[in-house]
Amino acid sequence: MLAQGLRKTRVSIGGLAQDPNVGYLSHFNPLGDAMDFPPILQEMLSENQTIGRSGKIFRDLPSNSTVNNLKFIQQTMRERRPLRTLEIGLAFGASTLVFCTENKKLGHAGEKQHTAIDPYQPYSPYDEAGVYAVERAKLADYLDYRPEFSEFVLPRLLESHQRYDFIYIDGSHLFENVFIDTFYCARLLNDGGWMALDDSSDPHVAKVIEFMRANLAGAVKEISLGAKSALAGFVGRRQLTVFERLPYDGPHGPRKWDTPLRVWDSKFGKF
Ligand SMILES: C[S@@+](CC[C@H](N)C(=O)[O-])C[C@H]1O[C@@H](n2cnc3c(N)ncnc32)[C@H](O)[C@@H]1O
Secondary structure (H helix, E strand, C coil): CCHHHHHCCCCCCCCCCCCCCCEECCCCCCCCCCCCCCHHHHHHHHHCCEECCCCCEECCCCCCCCHHHHHHHHHHHHHHCCCCEEEECCCCCHHHHHHHHHHHHCCCCCCCCEEEECCCCCCCCCCCHHHHHHHHCCCHHHEEEECCCHHHHHHHHHHCCCCEEEEEECCCCCHHHHHHHHHHHHHHEEEEEEEEECCCCCHHHHHHHHHHHHHCCCCEEEEECCHHHHHHHHCCCCCCEEEEECCCCCCCCCCCCCCCCCCCCCCCCCC
16 A cells, blocks of 8 residues: 555664663554554555645655654654644655644644744745645644744744744754754753654764764753664664753753753863
């Protein structure tokens, strides 16, 4: 059924070896579970095609998140029951469909609880296919769609005191963009909230992850996705890396919207 979608599946999922100080997603078994994605997504994956708002047919969807990642998002939504979610990079809407579906399945009325940012969505590479798929799935009430660059949207979200429980970073994969995205997302997360970075073995993304490990250990801790993930990381094929926001215990009292991730004279951790 999912021949084309599975063709794209990379079985490598990132994570650390099990460590008592590292959080953990229970029983993450991405390919072992039955597929219960929304029908529009199942069709998109099985046929490897979708339709844009103007009627344009897209016959190859190379930017779709892997099935592993989509299952990870689904499972995280079900286990952690986040109230507000955010993603950077909408493309044809694969991950957006999972977020919106799962937000609905949590039993809440649609209040735009999922924010999706993508500046190229209205233009010909996508023809709003992602947003249109969400509308076709009758999930538009759950989507707060921002057709802008994340580097401009994220600081505005922060300044307007928005907070999220689960963030998926899958926009521009350039080092500078991923760095800016993770910097703001760490501040936008509620304590205990998770951010997941796709394509963790991409050199740009991997560099940002190394920076986070070496310098932001007081603000975020890495989450283990199990033994398979550790092995994937070992052979340089890590797909996902996940960090959890730690409660703030710095010198400036309770954490506020503008509290820095660490004090200004913190030591530089080489990476
Ligand atoms: C790999 S695709 C996202 C795939 C999507 N998450 C899915 O599951 O189908 C990356 C997306 O990031 C978007 N993008 C590129 N630069 C961006 C930026 N600066 N801010 C936000 N999105 C960006 C691209 O337009 C593209 O749609």
